[in-house]
Amino acid sequence: MTEVVLDAVHVRHDDREVLRGVTLRLTERRVAVIGANGSGKSTLARLLNGLVVPTSGRVLVDGLDTRRRGREVRRRVGFVFTDPDAQIIMPTVAEDVAYSLRRSGLSKAELGTRVAAELHRHGLADHADHPAHLLSGGQKQLLALTSVLVTAPRLVVADEPTTLLDLRNTRAVADRLAGLDQHVVLVTHDLDLVAGYDRVLVVDGGRVVVDDVPAAAVPAYRRMMA
Numbered sequence: 001m002t003e004v005v006l007d008a009v010h011v012r013h014d015d016r017e018v019l020r021g022v023t024l025r026l027t028e029r030r031v032a033v034i035g036a037n038g039s040g041k042s043t044l045a046r047l048l049n050g051l052v053v054p055t056s057g058r059v060l061v062d063g064l065d066t067r068r069r070g071r072e073v074r075r076r077v078g079f080v081f082t083d084p085d086a087q088i089i090m091p092t093v094a095e096d097v098a099y100s101l102r103r104s105g106l107s108k109a110e111l112g113t114r115v116a117a118e119l120h121r122h123g124l125a126d127h128a129d130h131p132a133h134l135l136s137g138g139q140k141q142l143l144a145l146t147s148v149l150v151t152a153p154r155l156v157v158a159d160e161p162t163t164l165l166d167l168r169n170t171r172a173v174a175d176r177l178a179g180l181d182q183h184v185v186l187v188t189h190d191l192d193l194v195a196g197y198d199r200v201l202v203v204d205g206g207r208v209v210v211d212d213v214p215a216a217a218v219p220a221y222r223r224m225m226a
């Protein structure tokens with residue numbers, strides 16, 4: 001089990017308080033975060049792997065404080081961004097996945113085996129030597145996810161990973177996330193995606209205002225937005 005604790009977290013950017021006192025303990029395998037534009041969802045997501053550190057309060061991942069143990073936290077928490085182009089670094093698909101393992105200490109042969117297995121698992125084996133920039137948007141997002149998963153994180157945080165995708169690719173990425181063994185925290189505006197989740201957090205004005213199962217949280221959010 002992976003445990004994420006947010007303890008009285010405030011995040012300030014310049015004079016703006018973006019998160020205003022968030023206290024949470026997340027242990028469920030599937031947690032979704034929904035809320036209006038600018039409510040603080042991305043900031044909340046970025047706290048979980050130490051991309052953002054609290055202005056006050058603290059965030060602990062399996063007891064590791066993101067402020068002091070950022071590197072260890074990032075080894076446990078993988079992050080998938082909205083735009084895969086921001087995440088894909090290397091020229092070919094296989095090289096990009098291998099790049100994630102550059103500090104793993106694996107031999108070249110072990111690395112090749114691991115990359116091939118991960119590409120196969122995510123339906124990208126036929127594209128191993130293709131230029132990454134020629135993939136479709138959906139394939140790029142699957143590649144970004146693969147490059148995160150190959151490092152075997154315990155938790156995958158995905159910040160609106162389907163926003164740029166068409167319906168079919170949205171489904172493909174959502175299904176892939178749904179099928180993971182890992183814990184997932186998904187930030188999304190697509191309310192259909194959260195149906196099978198264990199817990200939904202609704203963020204509004206920098207606070208978590210609803211924390212419930214989808215069947216209760218989604219209607220509450222719709223009423224807030226009406």
Ligand SMILES: Nc1ncnc2c1ncn2[C@@H]1O[C@H](COP(=O)(O)OP(=O)(O)OP(=O)(O)O)[C@@H](O)[C@H]1O
Nearest residue numbers: 013014016018035036037038039040041042043044
């Ligand atoms: N690094 C930063 N510097 C200044 N302001 C920031 C920074 N990051 C976020 N903000 C501000 O904090 C607020 C919350 O941003 P955040 O990206 O967390 O919201 P969000 O709920 O993810 O929004 P969206 O649904 O539009 O992606 C916004 O008003 C944003 O402009």
